[in-house]
Amino acid sequence: MKLRGLYAITDSQLLAGGKLLPYVEAALEGGARLLQYRDKSDDDARRLREAEALRDLCLRHGAQLIINDDLELATRLGVGLHLGQQDGSLSAARALLGPRVVIGATCHGQLELAEQAAADGASYLAFGRFFDSSTKPGAPPASPELLEEARARFAQPLVAIGGVTLDNAPELIARGAAMVAVINALFAADSAAEVERRARAFSQLFEDS
Ligand SMILES: Cc1ncc(COP(=O)(O)OP(=O)(O)O)c(N)n1
Numbered sequence: 001m002k003l004r005g006l007y008a009i010t011d012s013q014l015l016a017g018g019k020l021l022p023y024v025e026a027a028l029e030g031g032a033r034l035l036q037y038r039d040k041s042d043d044d045a046r047r048l049r050e051a052e053a054l055r056d057l058c059l060r061h062g063a064q065l066i067i068n069d070d071l072e073l074a075t076r077l078g079v080g081l082h083l084g085q086q087d088g089s090l091s092a093a094r095a096l097l098g099p100r101v102v103i104g105a106t107c108h109g110q111l112e113l114a115e116q117a118a119a120d121g122a123s124y125l126a127f128g129r130f131f132d133s134s135t136k137p138g139a140p141p142a143s144p145e146l147l148e149e150a151r152a153r154f155a156q157p158l159v160a161i162g163g164v165t166l167d168n169a170p171e172l173i174a175r176g177a178a179m180v181a182v183i184n185a186l187f188a189a190d191s192a193a194e195v196e197r198r199a200r201a202f203s204q205l206f207e208d209s
Pocket residue numbers: 036038068069082083084085086087104105106126127159161181
């Protein structure tokens with residue numbers, strides 16, 4: 001599948017209280033192409049249940065589910081995986097999951113990390129945090145200009161993450177982001193209808209560019 005467009009990421013706090021499935025469905029209806037299940041808890045049974053439900057939703061919408069951090073869960077469900085610098089070996093994950101599965105890598109603001117991730121078989125290269133993020137305020141910063149350098153250097157699609165909003169996403173896309181990964185500006189909403197409206201607006205940015 002073409003890796004371009006809105007990349008929605010779940011958040012356990014924002015989607016608590018029964019919002020996970022309706023809000024994710026709204027994001028997919030609004031055009032999200034990738035969905036990352038990001039849950040830092042150790043409740044394995046709930047994580048499996050939720051990830052299975054998200055996989056089914058993604059299948060119905062022609063989107064791709066990506067599991068954050070957890071190679072075992074991604075392997076079990078036969079879906080994609082996102083790995084940060086502390087999350088285990090990317091090349092080992094690639095060897096286990098095979099050449100077709102989407103595996104993304106966190107590269108912060110460093111082209112050297114992206115070089116390594118590309119050599120290890122990453123499907124996309126994620127840079128950030130580009131702006132202040134209430135979800136992950138301590139994530140290392142990156143400058144939007146970096147995307148232009150990365151675009152010139154790598155064949156892999158680039159993901160921009162960290163404080164991305166409808167206002168600042170156009171600059172990131174213009175500089176080379178093939179996807180914008182969004183939590184707060186998508187899911188901190190009062191209703192599923194509002195999530196769908198926002199997802200449509202993010203998706204439209206890629207039609208315009
Ligand atoms: C698309 C995308 N990019 C970056 C990250 C951050 O990954 P990581 O550095 O491993 O941090 P956690 O998300 O695990 O807290 C991501 N999850 N997704």
